[in-house]
Amino acid sequence: MSQFLEISGLCARIDADGQEKQILRGVDLSIPPGEVHVIMGPNGSGKSTLSYVLAGREDYEVTAGTATFHGQDLLAMEPEERAAAGLFLAFQSPIELPGVNNANFLRTAVNAVRRARGQDELDAVAFLKMAREAAKALSMAPDMLKRNVNVGFSGGEKKRNEVLQMTLLQPTFAILDETDSGLDVDALRIVAEGVNRLRAPTFSALVITHHQKLLDYLVPDRIHVMARGRIILSGGPELARQIDQEGYTKFLAEVA
Amino acid sequence: MPAVTQTREAVEKLGQSTYKWGFETDIEMDMAPKGLNEDIIRLISSRKEEPEWMLEWRLAAYKTWQAMTEPKWAKVAYPPIDYQDAHYYAAPRKKPGPKSLDEVDPELLRTYEKLGIPLHEQALLAGVEVPEGERMPVAVDAVFDSVSVATTFRKTLEEAGVIFCPISEAVKEHPDLVRKYLGTVVPAGDNFFSALNSAVFTDGSFVYVPKGVRCPMELSTYFRINAKNTGQFERTLIVVEEGASVSYLEGCTAPMRDENQLHAAVVELVAMDDASIKYSTVQNWYPGDENGRGGIYNFVTKRGACRGARSKISWTQVETGSAITWKYPSCILQGEGSVGEFYSVAVTNNHQQADTGTKMIHLGRNTRSTIIAKTISAGRSDSTYRGLVRVQPKASGARNFTQCDSLLIGDQCGAHTVPYIESRNMNARIEHEATTSKISEDQLFYCRQRGLSEEDAVGLIVNGFCRDVLKELPMEFAVEAQKLLQISLEGSVG
Ligand SMILES: Nc1ncnc2c1ncn2[C@@H]1O[C@H](COP(=O)(O)OP(=O)(O)O)[C@@H](O)[C@H]1O
Ligand SMILES: [Mg+2]
Numbered sequence: 001m002s003q004f005l006e007i008s009g010l011c012a013r014i015d016a017d018g019q020e021k022q023i024l025r026g027v028d029l030s031i032p033p034g035e036v037h038v039i040m041g042p043n044g045s046g047k048s049t050l051s052y053v054l055a056g057r058e059d060y061e062v063t064a065g066t067a068t069f070h071g072q073d074l075l076a077m078e079p080e081e082r083a084a085a086g087l088f089l090a091f092q093s094p095i096e097l098p099g100v101n102n103a104n105f106l107r108t109a110v111n112a113v114r115r116a117r118g119q120d121e122l123d124a125v126a127f128l129k130m131a132r133e134a135a136k137a138l139s140m141a142p143d144m145l146k147r148n149v150n151v152g153f154s155g156g157e158k159k160r161n162e163v164l165q166m167t168l169l170q171p172t173f174a175i176l177d178e179t180d181s182g183l184d185v186d187a188l189r190i191v192a193e194g195v196n197r198l199r200a201p202t203f204s205a206l207v208i209t210h211h212q213k214l215l216d217y218l219v220p221d222r223i224h225v226m227a228r229g230r231i232i233l234s235g236g237p238e239l240a241r242q243i244d245q246e247g248y249t250k251f252l253a254e255v256a
Numbered sequence: 257m258p259a260v261t262q263t264r265e266a267v268e269k270l271g272q273s274t275y276k277w278g279f280e281t282d283i284e285m286d287m288a289p290k291g292l293n294e295d296i297i298r299l300i301s302s303r304k305e306e307p308e309w310m311l312e313w314r315l316a317a318y319k320t321w322q323a324m325t326e327p328k329w330a331k332v333a334y335p336p337i338d339y340q341d342a343h344y345y346a347a348p349r350k351k352p353g354p355k356s357l358d359e360v361d362p363e364l365l366r367t368y369e370k371l372g373i374p375l376h377e378q379a380l381l382a383g384v385e386v387p388e389g390e391r392m393p394v395a396v397d398a399v400f401d402s403v404s405v406a407t408t409f410r411k412t413l414e415e416a417g418v419i420f421c422p423i424s425e426a427v428k429e430h431p432d433l434v435r436k437y438l439g440t441v442v443p444a445g446d447n448f449f450s451a452l453n454s455a456v457f458t459d460g461s462f463v464y465v466p467k468g469v470r471c472p473m474e475l476s477t478y479f480r481i482n483a484k485n486t487g488q489f490e491r492t493l494i495v496v497e498e499g500a501s502v503s504y505l506e507g508c509t510a511p512m513r514d515e516n517q518l519h520a521a522v523v524e525l526v527a528m529d530d531a532s533i534k535y536s537t538v539q540n541w542y543p544g545d546e547n548g549r550g551g552i553y554n555f556v557t558k559r560g561a562c563r564g565a566r567s568k569i570s571w572t573q574v575e576t577g578s579a580i581t582w583k584y585p586s587c588i589l590q591g592e593g594s595v596g597e598f599y600s601v602a603v604t605n606n607h608q609q610a611d612t613g614t615k616m617i618h619l620g621r622n623t624r625s626t627i628i629a630k631t632i633s634a635g636r637s638d639s640t641y642r643g644l645v646r647v648q649p650k651a652s653g654a655r656n657f658t659q660c661d662s663l664l665i666g667d668q669c670g671a672h673t674v675p676y677i678e679s680r681n682m683n684a685r686i687e688h689e690a691t692t693s694k695i696s697e698d699q700l701f702y703c704r705q706r707g708l709s710e711e712d713a714v715g716l717i718v719n720g721f722c723r724d725v726l727k728e729l730p731m732e733f734a735v736e737a738q739k740l741l742q743i744s745l746e747g748s749v750g
Contacts, residue, residue, distance in 0.1 A: 055701075055705050056701075056704075056705075057701050058697075058701075059697065078704070079701060079704035079705050080704045080705075080707050080708060080709055080710075082705075083704070083705055083706060083707035084707055088705075089705050091702065091705075094702070095696075095698045095699055095701075095702035097699060097702070097703075097716070097717060097720055098720055098721065099719070099720030099721055099722070099723040099724070100716055100717065100719070100720035100723075101720075104716075105703075105706075105716065108708060108712065108716060109703075109706035109707050109708060110707075112706075112707040112708050112709070112712065113706075113707035116707065148720070165706060169706065169707065
């Protein structure tokens, strides 16, 4: 229980058009502080669902298991409380907020978590300075802050905007759900650098990806393979390279 | 700091429950007996020391009203209003002009305090002399119940040649102007409620901006309804001469009450050649409790006449209050190349009903109009947008663009869009776009994952939805409006 993030026997289902659908079937996962862990696994295995359940999305019903964060019962917290506690989720498909100015959204969010963490709120000037610097470090066009949240953003721009939010919100635990998908090599490197800048003994990440490429830059501590709602295999960084070359089939057959 | 900012900040700090501005003042009232008849009208007219022509005008309107029936076409439902069961005149009892705040009725001061009006502004409102050199960017003409308690900044405005005073005063002091324009945009017999208003109106504002003058400050009026069962019938007349301009702000809060209260205002705007009028409203009448009890019935006739060439009238409104709203600010585009604009946000929650919209009547050549209407429905409320665009045969080159967007929160509310388009000119171009959307779970979750509370998330999304309208409001009003939107939707999700 003293661990940083501790998930045990986590089961979750969803009510899809009146039909109960079990998605997570007993996830066990433990992430110590300061480490970057990776989840790989075939499409539909439940990776995004796990990230949603950890972030507190209410459509998923947790039917069994526990998840603790700094020893706190994560599942009993509201999504915004989890955010304030330091959890950040970079969405696989970031959501558009029409008419909502990106800088205004970011400042509202940053001040909400700062308030909850007992820190002073930032005024508009201080915030903009910080946001501009962070955007520049991610090679984002300056007008991205003035545009509406994710509206009309390209796939790559959306992903960078997620990393920008992560940078500004300063989480202690970040989940990145296929943040590398659809990025070119340069963008991939920029995003990876964004994550690496946060690396610290008090920061951990759970990175969901299909590609070894991102991991070349991120240098993960552990790789987990997820299939049919469970972690079926865990290993060192070499496991990712193996999957990259041989695919999932072999591993799935082994555990079947 | 501008006085208005102080006022707003103070208002924000008032930690009151659900309806933040609900309270009632207990000052001695000078009140007419219940009921409506010729004698009551004579009483109103004599209390206001009106000239004979004004009384006759009222009596004629009363005759017209008697022959009319309440309109039933709007998509609102309410129990029948007993027009004989209300007081048509109430005034705080006159006292000799106070020399300092100490001499002002403490009950009145307490009302100001609850409203969050800062001290020096309270003094102005209560009619205490202002120290020399003190200036405020916004002139406040507070209508406390039916009588304007005080009018400020008359002097600065006078120097510019602008008249801004209670209409009852204008009737006496500028009778020629009032007679020339009153009822020319909204004739007494225009509709049931305008006829009623014409017969019994007790106060409101009069603004006159002479040729070539840009009004040096934004004009603002705070309306409040106070006495039990007192219908409030404001009458506002704004006349802007050639090449002149004015921006007028109207904001309302009302005390919490149990009975339904009728509010039937008439607003008339007249713009001559190259004149422009910007009329902004943030309306927050008491909407009734969550079961739909109480609340204000708001039946308003607002109309502007673009009489001159290239004149412009712009209505911007944020409507969050009232149990029932029936309101269609309109523009009559008579002058060649004149421009009419309507930007509106209407929010309904709980059991509120709103039937609002606009009319753009294109009479002159190359007239243009823009309509941006945003409707937000939550709870069990029902909201209808009703918009008429009419192009008359002579209005060659007329253009209209209409955008109606509805946002639904929850699945028990309704939103309806009823566009009426009548074009009698082949050269006119009319475009209409409409959308209906819901605040999605995805959007809420995204915001909450970033640390926003559910209510802040709704506020942010709603304000985003309304952005095109809110940006038309004067800065300070926009800030207030944003807060109001969020307050009025509290508890609408989850
Ligand atoms: N909201 C939902 N409604 C219905 N089915 C869902 C929903 N979310 C996830 N699923 C289903 O759950 C399974 C796992 O989905 P997901 O967690 O997105 O997988 P992954 O991210 O590993 O590709 C899939 O079969 C998917 O169709
Ligand atoms: Mg996924």
